[in-house]
Amino acid sequence: MGKKAIVTSALPYANGEIHLGHIASTYLPADVTNRYLKLTGMESYYVCASDDFGTPILIQSEQEGKTPAEYVAHWNKRALDDFSSFNIGFDYFYRTSSEENISFVQDVFKKLNDAGHIYEREIIQFYCDNDKKFLPDRYVKGSCPHCNAEDQYSDLCENCGRVPDEIVDPKCAICGKPPTRKKTNHYFFKLKNFGDSLSRWLDENQHLQKDVKKYVQNWIRSGLVDWDITRDISWGVPIPLDAANGKVLYGWFDNHLAYISATLKFLNDKGIDGKKFWNTADIYHFIGKDIVYHHYLFLPAMRLGIGSEYKLPDFIPTRGHLTLQAKKISKSRNWYIGLKEFLQYYPADYLRYHLVSINPYSQDDLNFDWDDFATRINSELIGNLGNFVNRALEFTKKEFDGKVPEYESFDEKDAEAEQKIRSLAADVGDLMKQNHLDRALKKIMEFSSHFNQYFQHKEPWKNGPGTANCVYLSVNAVRSISIAILPFMPESANKIWMQLGLDKKISAKWNDMSVLGMSANHALGYTSPLFSKVKSKDIENHKKRLGTIRTR
């Protein structure tokens, strides 16, 4: 690991609210990682942006009678508000429709074009005379030529799972009228040119997940297809060629370039050489498994295509999708939970705790279950961690006037407890470095559990010999917990810090959690339980809301 890092996560598409699925696979893991990296003393920045362009946004904004720019401005702000209330701590949140990104993208396009990686070809596209629009695949519906299922998108039949070569009885998805076919000139990116170099990059990068690599290598082996990067619409980055005649670039050509352009804007404004920083930093792109292709093929190919002027990613942590009550998330069936809604019920840290603990470092899907949520919060977060923090601090208040006692010589159990503190930073840190955030969090819970046992066995309430040691070590363990959970549950971490009578915000670094930093006679602050329990009656209500159509 170097000293600098840039952390990004998949860009939220600016046409809807953030829900639990978004944060579970990308934003939360990225945020936890960024906070961890900062805590270890690295200069790490978490940069993100709203993804503003594309046909769905154009059509939706028209239907709402807004300009696309107004429309995306609304969702950009809404996304940032929601993320902020969930303590996703972006260092910078920008947008793909920014001037900086547009000119950066056009510059990349020109460079790729000059290097011979772009060519022009005439293709036939569906065109709707009624809506006066070319219709990309998602906007044509019809019957599947393989299984005859009706009302299928022309790019994928949901019934048989195959990709139709030629959809039967095509209809415009917007107005329902049959489209015509029209010739149009499109620009293509020669992805074929990059098969070997992509394959080599995948082999050489030791940080990428093995299963994802295998998946992508299979794809390369079966032959890459050149990539159509053109859209015949008005809302996008204009292709910087006279002959392009107002055509724009496909959203997936421009959006990931905002990782770079937003970073440059942010760092240059701070007076840092952004390009130099980028090329000497560890680059992390956190994504969900749905966009593996874009990040393991298109994105690196484009960076290779401009001579690796900006380095390729070191880490592309890829995680699975979230299901709700074991069923796929679906907005139209109201089978989803908006982030904003969730935060009206429970504190951000509850969700952060739960989502990290059920989220492995793999492409496996993870399931959000309301009962499981309640159990985990009540028995683990509160019963184990919250209880230990509270009992240790309360006991000190009651029996030692709120002051950390002087310790005496340690017995075997004390020595073992001290050792747990000494090794915590390394134990948890090892897992963090490997991106195993779920296991790291479990390690912290094990630590807390050990101290519950320790406290129980020492029976300090009987005020026998060794009581002072028990309290001294327990209060120190609370301090360790506070630092350790900072990346995961920043609010609770700082709350504990204050209860310990330290500053308002944690100033310690990661390794400080393995130091006995609470010395004798230090006075604790105001203490109170950190969490309150999740009630089963509320859980039942939350479950009922799923799947029912809400009126607003």
Added chain:
RNA sequence: AGCGGGGUGGGGAAGCUAGGUCAUCCCGGCGGGCUCAUAACCCGCAGUCCAGUAGUUCAAAUCUGCUCCCCGCUACCA
């Protein structure tokens, strides 16, 4: 159809990439303890021999083959 991932005590999950020290963790059940702590916490017990089958091996949940059953993905769709 192709590719990928799974099937572990009543429920939910680890472990399996480096085979033995593995049967672990949480919930639930039963019994006990403690009373500092949010009826929290601690201790103990019952229950699986790790989908099935055939192998490799001194040794397999962990490797290989086959069978059955689940699930996900499939390029311009974020």
